[in-house]
Amino acid sequence: MKPTLPQGTRDFSAEVVRKRNYIFSTIRTVFELYGFQPLETPAMENLDTLMGKYGEEGDKLIFKILNNGLDNPAKHAQAKDDFEKILQGKNTKELTERALRYDLTIPFARYVATNYGQLTLPFKRYQIQPVWRADRPQKGRYREFYQCDADIVGSNSLLNEVELTNIYYTVFKRLGIDVEIRINSRKILAALAELCGGADKMMHITVAIDKLDKIGMEKVKEELSQRGLNAAQITTIENYLLIEGNNEEKLSALKKLLGHLDTGKKGIEEIEYIFNYLPSSFSNGYLDELTTDFTLARGLNYYTGIIFEVKAKGVKIGSIGGGGRYDDLTGLFGVPNVPGVGISFGVDRIYDVMEELKRFPGEVQIGTKVLFFNLGEAESKVAFSLMQQLRDKGVAAEIFHENSKFDKQFKYADKKGIPYAVIIGSKELQQENCVLKDLSKGEQWILNQQELLKYNF
Incomplete structure (x- = not known):
């Protein structure tokens, strides 16, 4: 039988892993630059930790883990009843007490x-x-994927x-992606709800409006009507969503609509604070990338203040980052x-954007820098010794595994993208030198062994 992967999971080749690691390394370096500390939590959490934190739909997508010991015959009858409860959306500690983490925020x-x-x-x-x-796999949506978060509490x-x-x-x-960083405040949305009848309208x-990009204004108005808002309230929301212009013009229009409400005034002040506090070193072009977007809502209820969303310019893809202020998650x-x-970075989408825009540097794919050819037992012993000395200097190197024809060894270097080859044959062995070939340029030099060890690869 042909082996297969579980649905919604992926293998990553060396080429893909190196590109993904380039993204991870870039993000990690910036996080460290800003004083953030790394944290890792277990792949599994107690089921009680996760359930009820993501809403009814989210709870259905949590991967539950079966308890050990279900092979005990005495437990078979009880396990059958427990399975029936699980299928009904209920939980039983006799069957499952743990689950794979759904996100990084709740852990x-x-x-x-705890600490x-x-x-x-x-x-x-x-x-x-x-x-x-436990989602339905489709293009761009997986059952196993990486998240990349930074939080301040x-x-x-x-x-x-x-x-x-x-x-x-x-x-x-640093990744070479032109982006639009969109910001809004949940306080502004709370003020809009207040203007439209009260806080109980906030969720509706x-x-x-979180669906505006996908379904358009008319469908949003229909949905608001179905959720019990009247014509005047829907008109107010439409006027809010139609605010346009540059950041200053949009904030001015928003003040006229919501500035008389304390919550609205506070939300506007939060956004103005961010614009006014940006360091001058970023002012050249930075403000072109930061924009107010009052249609931004972010569906998660725990957000209470500023919310973020990042989109890449020049590609048709969803958000590649998002996050916001929450004031009582713990x-x-x-x-x-x-x-x-x-905030969070959408690594899979960032990867797709960089592939489409060809933003990955060529050197990302270089693993081994030097391949020593294997041309016989005596030659390979000298080559092996030089290779180890290069490795001690931090140069990634390897030796071909057997004495083979030149063509086979050149093909190996080509397929692995190795930029340099070192050839030590019987002549070079006698003269204590080597041939260094730059495989990308087709150039070669004869160096003595000490010169090779000092070469700037």
Whole structure:
């Protein structure tokens, strides 16, 4: 039988892994530059930690793990009943007590709540790990994929939002991707709900306008009507969504619509703070990439302040980053009133954007830099010794595994993208030198062995 992969999972070749590692390394370097510390949490969490944190639909997508010991015959009858409960969407500790993590945010909140007394606040962490969703696999949607998050907890300061905005700008500049960083505030959306009848309208409004890009204005208005909003309220929301112009013009229009409400005024002040606080070193072109987007809602209910979304310019793809302010996520675990703000990078989409725009540097694919040809036992012993000395100097090198024809060894170097070959035959062995070939340029030199060890590969 031909072996297959589980649906929604992928193998990554060396070429893909190197490109993905380039993205991870770039992001990780910037996180460290801004004072964030690495954190890793287990692949599995207790089921109670995850259930009820992602809404009804999210709970259905959590991968549950069966308990050990189900092969005990005495448990078979009970296990059958437990399976029936699981199929009905219920849970039973006799069958499953753990699950694969659904995202990095809830495990992080659990970590903070567990270790709150020992943390140096504000606590700045980044996390790059795989997560799992029992989702229906389709193009661009997988059951196993990486998330890449940075969060700051224990501080209400909007300086954190400024820092995270700068992190987005810096990372995508280093990756060579032109982006639009969109910001809004959930306080502005809360003020809109207040203007349209009260806080109980907030969920209906945000869920509907979050779909604006996908379904268009008329369908959004239909959905708002179906959710119980009247014609006047829908007109108010439409006027809000139609605000346009540059950032200053949009904020001016928003002040006229919502500025008389305390919540709206606070949300507008938050956005103005970020624009006014950006360092002058980023001013040249930076403000062109940062834009207010009042249609931005982000569906997750735990966001309470500034929210972010990043889109790549010049490609038709969804957001490649997003996040926002949340002020009581750890309250889910008995540690209330711990403010936080975080962002996430969509690594799979970033990879697709970089492939489409051809932004990966050529040197990303170079693993081994030097291949020593194998031309006999005595020759290979000398080659092996030189190879080890190059490795000690940090040069990635290997020797061909057997004495073979030149053509076979050249083909190996070509297929692996190795840029240099070192050839030591009987003549070179006698003269204690070697032939160094630059395979990309088709040039070669004769060097003595000490010169080879000093060569700048």
